[in-house]
Amino acid sequence: MITIKNLHATINGKEILKGLNLTVNAGEIHAIMGPNGAGKSTLASVLAGREDYEVTEGTVDFDGTDLLEMDTEDRAREGLFLAFQYPVEIPGVSNINFLRTAINEIREYKGKEAMSAKEFMAMVREKSALVELDPKLASRSVNEGFSGGEKKRNEIFQMAMLEPKLSILDETDSGLDIDALRIVANGVNTLKSDKNATIIITHYQRLLDHIIPDFVHVLYDGKIVKTGPKELALELEEKGYDWIKEEMAL
Amino acid sequence: MKIAMLEGLAPTSILLDEKELNSAQETLATNQLPTTRMEAWKYTRVAKLGKTKYVLSEDDTVSSIDTYKISSSATTFVFVNGHFSEELSSDEIPEGVSISPLSACMEGEIDSTNLVLEGELFNALNTAFLTDGILIDVDAKTTLEQPIQILHILKGEASLSNFKTIIHAGDFSKAEIIQGFFAEDADKAFANVTSEIRIGQNAFLTINKVQYEAENTSHISTEQVDQGKDSTFTINTITLNGGLVRNNLNIAVIGENCTTNLNGAYLLKGKQHIDNHTVVDHKVPNCNSNELYKGVIDESATAVFNGKVFVRKDAQKINAFQSNGNVLMSDNASVNSKPELEIYADDVKCSHGSTTGQLDEEAVFYLRARGLSEKSARKLMVSAFIGDVLDKIENEDVLNFTHKLLKDRFAWDFE
Numbered sequence: 001m002i003t004i005k006n007l008h009a010t011i012n013g014k015e016i017l018k019g020l021n022l023t024v025n026a027g028e029i030h031a032i033m034g035p036n037g038a039g040k041s042t043l044a045s046v047l048a049g050r051e052d053y054e055v056t057e058g059t060v061d062f063d064g065t066d067l068l069e070m071d072t073e074d075r076a077r078e079g080l081f082l083a084f085q086y087p088v089e090i091p092g093v094s095n096i097n098f099l100r101t102a103i104n105e106i107r108e109y110k111g112k113e114a115m116s117a118k119e120f121m122a123m124v125r126e127k128s129a130l131v132e133l134d135p136k137l138a139s140r141s142v143n144e145g146f147s148g149g150e151k152k153r154n155e156i157f158q159m160a161m162l163e164p165k166l167s168i169l170d171e172t173d174s175g176l177d178i179d180a181l182r183i184v185a186n187g188v189n190t191l192k193s194d195k196n197a198t199i200i201i202t203h204y205q206r207l208l209d210h211i212i213p214d215f216v217h218v219l220y221d222g223k224i225v226k227t228g229p230k231e232l233a234l235e236l237e238e239k240g241y242d243w244i245k246e247e248m249a250l
Numbered sequence: 251m252k253i254a255m256l257e258g259l260a261p262t263s264i265l266l267d268e269k270e271l272n273s274a275q276e277t278l279a280t281n282q283l284p285t286t287r288m289e290a291w292k293y294t295r296v297a298k299l300g301k302t303k304y305v306l307s308e309d310d311t312v313s314s315i316d317t318y319k320i321s322s323s324a325t326t327f328v329f330v331n332g333h334f335s336e337e338l339s340s341d342e343i344p345e346g347v348s349i350s351p352l353s354a355c356m357e358g359e360i361d362s363t364n365l366v367l368e369g370e371l372f373n374a375l376n377t378a379f380l381t382d383g384i385l386i387d388v389d390a391k392t393t394l395e396q397p398i399q400i401l402h403i404l405k406g407e408a409s410l411s412n413f414k415t416i417i418h419a420g421d422f423s424k425a426e427i428i429q430g431f432f433a434e435d436a437d438k439a440f441a442n443v444t445s446e447i448r449i450g451q452n453a454f455l456t457i458n459k460v461q462y463e464a465e466n467t468s469h470i471s472t473e474q475v476d477q478g479k480d481s482t483f484t485i486n487t488i489t490l491n492g493g494l495v496r497n498n499l500n501i502a503v504i505g506e507n508c509t510t511n512l513n514g515a516y517l518l519k520g521k522q523h524i525d526n527h528t529v530v531d532h533k534v535p536n537c538n539s540n541e542l543y544k545g546v547i548d549e550s551a552t553a554v555f556n557g558k559v560f561v562r563k564d565a566q567k568i569n570a571f572q573s574n575g576n577v578l579m580s581d582n583a584s585v586n587s588k589p590e591l592e593i594y595a596d597d598v599k600c601s602h603g604s605t606t607g608q609l610d611e612e613a614v615f616y617l618r619a620r621g622l623s624e625k626s627a628r629k630l631m632v633s634a635f636i637g638d639v640l641d642k643i644e645n646e647d648v649l650n651f652t653h654k655l656l657k658d659r660f661a662w663d664f665e
C-alpha cells in the first residue's frame with residue numbers, strides 16, 4: 001500500500017525526518033510510538049502534503065503512484081486520510097456541507113457520479129451512529145466549540161464517511177475517556193478490511209488493547225529504529241525509551 | 251473656484267427648494283474636490299473624478315431589466331442615468347404609499363432639507379444638477395406586503411447621474427426598499443446619489459442595497475437618516491462591483507427606544523476601491539445600534555471602513571455594537587479600518603472591534619486533506635466569513651440575487 005524509503009524532511013531548515021523507512025501493506029495495522037518531538041506528526045504531515053515541510057531526500061510510493069508529487073487534495077482523493085492530532089476549528093463551515101463537497105469532488109476525480117442528497121444523508125446517519133457522534137454535532141461548524149473528545153470522534157466520523165485506503169491516526173486516543181476510546185476503536189475495527197490499512201500514532205498501550213496492531217514501530221530522532229510485534233508497545237509503556245537509546249548506542 | 255467637471259452641465263430642472271439650490275451653488279463655488287489631506291477622504295482619492303468630462307446623458311432606457319431585477323414580486327421603479335423610465339417601471343402602486351418621480355413633483359412637494367450641503371461637495375453637486383429621483387411616502391399605520399424596488403442603471407461613456415431618493419416612513423408603518431445599482435456599457439460613468447430618509451414613530455424600515463456597477467465606474471452615495479422614537483431601521487449594503495465606491499451613511503437617532511442595524515458586505519478584486527463611512531449619532535437615551543461590516547479583498551483592491559458612533563451627553567442606556575472584519579486574499583490587497591467611538595454619556599454599553607487577516611491556512615489545509623480542491627476550500631471559508639453578514643438579509647430574493655452575482659463575478663457558488 002505505502003512504501004516509504006529513506007525519507008528526509010526539514011522545516012525552516014531544521015531536519016526532522018532523517019532517513020525514515022516504512023512499508024505498510026493492505027489489511028495491516030501499524031502502530032508508531034516514540035518520544036515527544038521524535039517526528040511522528042511530522043511524518044503524518046509530510047505524507048498528507050503539508051507545504052511547510054520540505055522533503056530533501058527519499059521516496060514514497062502509494063499504491064503505485066509517487067505520493068510526494070501530488071497535491072494534498074489529490075492524496076486524499078487517492079485514499080489517504082489523516083486524523084489530525086490537533087483538529088482545527090472552522091467557524092461557519094458546516095461539517096456535513098464540507099464533507100458533501102469533499103465526497104463529490106473525490107467522486108468527480110474518480111469519474112463517478114455525484115452522490116444524491118438522500119444517499120448522503122443516509123450515510124451521515126449510518127456513520128455518525130458508528131462513532132456515536134451526536135447528529136447535531138455532525139451538522140455544526142467544523143469542530144467549533146467541540147470538546148477535545150468530540151473533535152477526535154469527529155475525525156473518525158470523517159474517516160468513516162470518506163472510506164480511505166490508508167488512514168493515519170495521529171494521537172486520536174489522547175484526550176479520550178475510556179468509553180470514547182472504545183467507540184473510536186470500534187469504528188476503526190469495523191472499517192478495517194483486507195483492502196485498507198491503518199497507521200496509529202500513539203503514546204499509550206491502552207488504545208492497542210482495542211485495536212490490535214500487526215506491527216509496532218519506534219520512531220526516534222526522525223527514524224524508525226525498532227520494529228516488533230504488539231508486545232513491544234507494552235514494553236515501551238513499562239520501560240520508556242531509554243533502553244532503546246542504549247540499544248542504539250551499541 | 252471653478253471645478254472642471256462642472257463646466258457645461260445644465261442646472262437641475264427638478265423643483266427643489268430655492269434655498270437648498272442656492273446653498274448648493276454656494277458650496278460648489280467655494281469648495282474644491284476633497285483631497286486625501288482631508289480626514290474624511292484620507293484613504294479615498296477622488297481627483298480623477300474632477301478630471302473626467304462628464305455628460306448628463308439623455309440616454310434613458312435599456313432594452314431589458316431582466317438581469318437587474320432583484321425581486322420579481324416588488325413594485326419596481328427604473329432609472330437609467332438618473333432618468334425615470336416609465337415603460338420599464340411598474341404601473342401599479344400598492345395602496346398605502348404614494349410614489350412619484352421627483353420630476354413629476356410640484357413646487358413645494360419635495361421636502362429635501364435634511365441633507366448637509368455646506369462643505370459637502372458631492373451633495374451640492376447632486377442637488378444643483380439633480381437628474382431625477384424618487385419620492386416614497388409610506389402612509390402611517392401601513393404595512394407594505396411587497397418591497398419597493400428601485401433600480402438604477404448607469405449607461406454610456408462618462409455619464410453622470412445625480413440621483414436622489416426621498417423616503418418618508420409614516421408612524422407605525424412597515425416597509426422594505428430594495429435599491430439596485432447597475433451599469434450597462436458604462437465607461438467611466440459616475441453615479442452621485444443622495445438619500446433622505448425620515449422614519450416616523452414606531453415605524454420599521456429596511457433597505458437592502460445592492461451595488462453592482464462596473465470596474466471603471468464611480469459611485470458616491472450619502473444616506474441621511476432621521477430616526478423617530480420607537481423606530482427600527484435596518485440597512486444592508488452589499489457591494490460586489492464598482493471601481494470607486496464611497497458610501498456615506500449618516501444616521502441621526504433623535505427619538506428614544508430606537509434600534510439601528512447597519513450591515514455591510516463587500517467583495518472586491520481588480521483595482522476596485524470601496525469606502526464605507528458610517529456615522530450613528532445617538533442623541534437620546536435608550537437605543538440600540540448594531541453594526542457589522544465584513545469584506546473580502548482580492549488582487550490589488552483596497553477597502554476603507556470608517557465607522558463612527560457618537561453617544562451624546564445625556565444619551566444614557568445606549569447599547570452600541572460595531573464590528574468590521576476583513577480578509578485579504580492577496581499580498582497586494584489592502585484595507586484601512588477605523589472604528590471610532592465618541593462617548594459623552596456614562597451609562598452606556600459600547601463595543602467596537604476591527605480585524606484584518608488572511609484566511610486561516612491551517613483550515614484550508616485541513617479541508618484539502620479531506621479532498622476539497624484548494625479553490626473550494628477557500629470558497630467555503632470566504633462564504634463562511636461573509637455569511638455572518640448575508641445571514642442578516644431576511645429577503646430571500648435579495649439573498650439569492652447576491653449569490654448569483656457572487657457566482658457571476660467571482661465564480662463562487664455558495665449554495
Ligand SMILES: Nc1ncnc2c1ncn2[C@@H]1O[C@H](COP(=O)(O)OP(=O)(O)OP(=O)(O)O)[C@@H](O)[C@H]1O
Pocket residue numbers: 011012014016034035036037038039040041042043085
Ligand atoms: N515550524 C517548526 N520550526 C522548527 N521546528 C519545528 C517546527 N515544527 C515542528 N518542529 C519540531 O519538529 C520536531 C518534531 O515534531 P513532531 O510534531 O513531529 O513531534 P511528535 O513526534 O509528533 O511529538 P509529540 O509526541 O509531542 O506529538 C519537534 O522537535 C518540533 O519542535
Ligand SMILES: [Mg+2]
Pocket residue numbers: 040041042085170171
Ligand atoms: Mg505529534
